[in-house]
Amino acid sequence: MTGLVERDHRVLWHPYASSVASPLFGVVDACGVTLTLEDGRRVTDGMSSWWAAIHGYRHPALDTALKAQVDRFAHVMFGGLTHAPAVELAELLVSIVDPSLTRVFFADSGSVAVEVALKLAVQATGRPRFLTVRGGYHGDTAGAMSVTDPDGMHGMFRGHVVEQVFLPRPRPLYDEALADGDLDDVAKALAQQDFAAVIIEPIVQGAGGMRWYSPAYLRGLVELVRAHGALVVFDEIATGFGRTGELWGMDHAGPGAAVPDILCLGKALTGGTMTMGAVLCSDEVAERVCADGGTFMHGPTFMANPLACAVAKASVQLLLDQDWRGTVARISASLESGLSPARDLPGVSDVRVLGAIGVVELEQPCDMAVLQPRLVDEGAWVRPFGRLVYTMPPYISTESDLAAVTGAIVRSLS
Numbered sequence: 326m327t328g329l330v331e332r333d334h335r336v337l338w339h340p341y342a343s344s345v346a347s348p349l350f351g352v353v354d355a356c357g358v359t360l361t362l363e364d365g366r367r368v369t370d371g372m373s374s375w376w377a378a379i380h381g382y383r384h385p386a387l388d389t390a391l392k393a394q395v396d397r398f399a400h401v402m403f404g405g406l407t408h409a410p411a412v413e414l415a416e417l418l419v420s421i422v423d424p425s426l427t428r429v430f431f432a433d434s435g436s437v438a439v440e441v442a443l444k445l446a447v448q449a450t451g452r453p454r455f456l457t458v459r460g461g462y463h464g465d466t467a468g469a470m471s472v473t474d475p476d477g478m479h480g481m482f483r484g485h486v487v488e489q490v491f492l493p494r495p496r497p498l499y500d501e502a503l504a505d506g507d508l509d510d511v512a513k514a515l516a517q518q519d520f521a522a523v524i525i526e527p528i529v530q531g532a533g534g535m536r537w538y539s540p541a542y543l544r545g546l547v548e549l550v551r552a553h554g555a556l557v558v559f560d561e562i563a564t565g566f567g568r569t570g571e572l573w574g575m576d577h578a579g580p581g582a583a584v585p586d587i588l589c590l591g592k593a594l595t596g597g598t599m600t601m602g603a604v605l606c607s608d609e610v611a612e613r614v615c616a617d618g619g620t621f622m623h624g625p626t627f628m629a630n631p632l633a634c635a636v637a638k639a640s641v642q643l644l645l646d647q648d649w650r651g652t653v654a655r656i657s658a659s660l661e662s663g664l665s666p667a668r669d670l671p672g673v674s675d676v677r678v679l680g681a682i683g684v685v686e687l688e689q690p691c692d693m694a695v696l697q698p699r700l701v702d703e704g705a706w707v708r709p710f711g712r713l714v715y716t717m718p719p720y721i722s723t724e725s726d727l728a729a730v731t732g733a734i735v736r737s738l739s
């Protein structure tokens with residue numbers, strides 16, 4: 326029998342990878358925080374499958390919810406029909422965000438959630454353009470790419486995507502004080518033209534650089550944007566569900582201090598089991614879109630998939646029923662102590678931790694062909710990109726799981 330990797334190389338694409346050569350590992354089992362590879366090796370998960378599997382793999386509460394829904398029905402169209410999994414999940418989501426966010430649109434993925442948010446904003450305001458910041462990442466579909474940093478991975482699509490207006494990266498950094506002038510670019514851009522909305526990842530810029538900025542910037546941005554009559558869209562697809570130490574990234578700004586008109590969720594929404602995004606909006610946005618008999622022009626075939634809704638409800642409830650804040654604080658402390666030896670390594674420019682996110686930034690882009698197999702040899706599943714070697718472990722990780730991941734990172738870079 327030919328191995329999975331060899332057969333894969335003949336027929337498959339992978340995310341952000343050449344179809345020809347990049348290191349690849351077959352997985353035959355995933356349980357808890359352990360991935361078992363085809364060759365029998367077991368590695369400790371440091372990625373939560375890209376922010377998503379916050380409860381680890383095969384959590385009984387999630388598997389039970391999925392199986393129970395399979396025994397009822399796996400899917401029905403959402404046009405003209407509704408079902409308990411969708412209603413219950415929407416009720417749960419609106420109960421854990423700012424009370425101004427009252428209405429939920431279920432999308433197929435994070436990128437589609439961003440498309441939906443942009444379309445809602447265009448329909449609500451009648452304006453076509455968006456304002457955003459450098460260093461952002463909002464997904465891979467055309468609209469989402471248009472608000473993703475054009476010098477990042479999507480530079481080659483210039484001309485294909487709509488040109489939006491980009492502010493410099495948010496500043497100052499998380500722990501620094503906002504200085505006079507830090508919001509001048511925002512004020513200037515808003516004075517020059519009318520925007521449908523600003524779109525931004527609250528506090529943590531994820532795939533655009535794993536960088537965290539000051540809550541005061543977020544507060545100031547929201548205030549200025551509102552004063553100019555544009556909407557505020559928060560992309561909490563990566564930052565949501567406790568990852569940053571608060572339930573939402575926006576909560577770092579203080580209760581009710583930075584609230585969007587439209588909120589995008591995804592990734593950890595289903596605990597890493599099924600693809601789904603959600604877009605929450607205010608009554609005002611919904612009323613503006615639906616004024617004069619208007620309808621919102623979006624409707625995926627698999628909208629509000631019952632399996633995804635059922636398992637999302639189980640995942641969110643499981644999170645809320647535990648001391649997630651204590652757990653994330655514990656993980657944060659372990660990442661800080663486990664990664665701090667990397668500060669002294671040659672080639673390392675920064676080590677930073679926020680919530681359950683740990684980042685080692687290198688001076689030069691890493692050589693994945695070398696570093697990826699080395700990390701696996703050291704016993705951890707960590708997927709670096711560019712100059713960033715980073716981890717956002719599942720919340721169920723024990724101290725020894727966390728030590729396995731941070732130890733593997735430090736040893737691999739030594």
Ligand SMILES: *Cc1c(COP(=O)(O)O)cnc(C)c1O
Nearest residue numbers: 434435436462463464531562563
């Ligand atoms: C991952 C991500 C997306 C895109 O989500 P997909 O499910 O991959 O389409 C959008 N915004 C942010 C902030 C993300 O981290």
